[in-house]
Amino acid sequence: MHFLKVIAQDRSGNGSADTVAFQFFEGEQLQREATGADRQQLKSFGKTYLKCAWYNADEAEERHLRIFSQNPSADGTPETVRLHFHDGPRIAYKAAVRDLDNDGVFEWVLSSDVDNDGRANRTDRSRVKALAKEFLKLDWR
Template sequence: MRYLKVFAQDRTGVGRADTVLLQFYQSTPGIQDSLIHHAVAYDFPTDGKIDYSRGDVTNDGRESRLDKVLLDRFASAYLKLNWFNPGTTSTRYMKFFSEDFYKDGTPDTVRLHVQEGAGNTHPHTLVAWNAAYDFDNDQVLEWNIHFDINHDGVIDDLDRRLVHQLAELYLLFSWHEPQTFEVKVLDIPAS
């Protein structure tokens, strides 16, 4: 399974996030998850506009203009969540992953899990979850379940739009795995 961990940090100490870190992981049963690569975006004056970013978020092995555009859009939306860490700590994050219920190799669900915890001493805790769905399997997210993703104390249309935007951008990162099918060859005796 592939997933993305996103951390926002207030490195300048102004009470708002100014840095967004993206970590792309590969999970394999029975072994520790592997960090495959990462990307970063900075909003130095904390005005909601990305000033500098770098990283291959389209997962094609090179950084391009498309990577910058997608990363900047994703980081700008993520900064609106008000789910960040003071300084360079990384206990608060969101985990993104997709699922393929139709088993056709295309993702039809994107899950956004709001997490807190640092691991060994402070276990990871699922604080909240959100999800976007493609019910008719046409590769367009039509519906989502959303809670107060931006942590402003109100569940409203802004939360719905943020879940939808982040889920769509995550799918453009191409960080999902096609469903693999196991073909069994039956041993049929000759007659």
């Protein structure tokens, strides 16, 4: 299983993330860091992720997102995208989307307060869907 690990950091100490790092994994093995071409493709993903306010102070990496897809029907197209928001080794919270009829539209969204504003609402669901859509566009070569 491959996943994208996203790490946001507040290196300037101003109370909001100012850097985002992307790492491509296969299993638990780091395959590569994001390159310049990847960064262009990940620009929209990064902007949406920063709205989740899940970042580290300084250069810490404990808080991060692991996002991955699953294809339980084994037809070659992912039906589920899962988002695991980690705080160190512990998963602090999860979110997921599901394309029930394999038409490219997410009919099912499971989300908590992913933007950490104190409310689990439509905005959280739309952010989860946007992150999932951007993730599925990635080139894993």
